[in-house]
Structure formats: C-alpha cells, structure tokens
Amino acid sequence: MELAVVKVYGRALYEAAGELDMIDDIKSETEQINSIFREEEEFYQLLINPSVSCINKKQMLENVFEGRISEPSLSFLYILADKGRLHYYEEIYREFDRLVRDGEGIDEGTVYSAQPLTTEQISKLEVETGKLLAKRIKLKNEIDSEIIGGVKIMASDKMIDASIRSGLNRLLSQLKEL
Numbered sequence: 224m225e226l227a228v229v230k231v232y233g234r235a236l237y238e239a240a241g242e243l244d245m246i247d248d249i250k251s252e253t254e255q256i257n258s259i260f261r262e263e264e265e266f267y268q269l270l271i272n273p274s275v276s277c278i279n280k281k282q283m284l285e286n287v288f289e290g291r292i293s294e295p296s297l298s299f300l301y302i303l304a305d306k307g308r309l310h311y312y313e314e315i316y317r318e319f320d321r322l323v324r325d326g327e328g329i330d331e332g333t334v335y336s337a338q339p340l341t342t343e344q345i346s347k348l349e350v351e352t353g354k355l356l357a358k359r360i361k362l363k364n365e366i367d368s369e370i371i372g373g374v375k376i377m378a379s380d381k382m383i384d385a386s387i388r389s390g391l392n393r394l395l396s397q398l399k400e401l
Contacts, residue, residue: 229315233322240295245295249295255292330356332363334363334374335375336365362378373388
C-alpha cells in the first residue's frame with residue numbers, strides 16, 4: 224500500500240506541475256521542503272504526529288511556508304495533511320523527482336571511486352556513460368574502499384567496471400588459462 228500511495232501522490236504532483244507549467248519551480252520547492260523536513264526534525268515530527276490536529280498542522284505549514292513557496296506546493300502540503308500522508312513526504316518527493324528526470328530523459332547513477340572525484344571528472348564520466356548507454360546520465364560519487372584505482376559506474380541497471388582491481392582480476396584469469 225505504501226508504494227501505491229507514494230506513486231499516486233508523486234504522479235498527481237507531477238501532472239499538476241505539468242498542467243501549470245511549473246515543473247522546474249515545484250521541483251525546486253519540493254527539494255527545499257524536503258531539506259527543511261530533514262533539518263528540522265522536531266518540526267517534522269510534529270507534522271506527522273497523529274495527535275496533532277489537521278487544522279494545527281496546516282497552520283504550522285502556512286506559518287513556515289507561506290510566501291516562501293508557490294500556492295500549488297503549499298496546497299499539496301495541505302492535501303497531504305488532510306489525508307494524513309505527510310509522513311510519506313520524502314518518498315513522494317523522490318517519486319516526483321524520478322518522474323521529472325524521466326520526463327527530461329535523465330537517468331541517475333552512481334560512480335564509485337577510491338577518492339572523491341571533482342565536479343569536472345564527474346561531468347566527463349556523465350558524458351561518456353551517456354554515450355555508452357544512449358541516455359543522459361546524472362552521477363553521484365560514492366567512495367568504495369575496495370577500489371584500488373579507476374572507477375565503477377552503476378547506471379540504468381548496468382555496471383561499468385573500469386577499476387584497477389577488475390583489470391588485475393581479468394589479467395589473473397588470463398594468466399591462469401596459459
């Protein structure tokens with residue numbers, strides 16, 4: 224049921240944003256709201272507390288967000304409060320964000336490396352990975368202590384292993400066959 228709820232609300236927000244020609248604005252606002260909910264844990268816990276009335280939750284949302292986000296984004300928060308769905312906000316936000324990326328033809332992936340990569344290095348890897356997979360790719364960098372050097376990229380359910388360890392393992396296999 225949770226997944227269905229998340230998908231329904233994420234799609235509803237995406238479709239409403241599209242109809243209003245506000246996808247970029249609402250995407251930015253949903254990121255901002257999600258950040259506030261994560262940073263202000265006590266505030267968020269009050270919003271999802273079942274003993275706090277819906278009216279009080281909506282008043283808190285209005286006090287914090289009115290004038291800072293668009294009316295459609297605030298109305299969406301009110302709907303979540305009315306339906307008792309605010310506790311799904313982060314998952315709904317992720318679903319909405321996924322739909323936006325899909326609409327833009329962007330796929331997300333992860334590049335694993337021994338050391339943090341620069342923004343320039345990540346950008347180059349995004350371009351090269353995009354060429355390989357025939358998609359636009361947005362990569363995030365994660366450190367993997369198992370990698371000696373090089374990188375591994377996971378995108379579009381595919382693993383591209385350009386790590387030194389992988390190369391050494393291939394070489395070892397070839398030597399064993401001799």
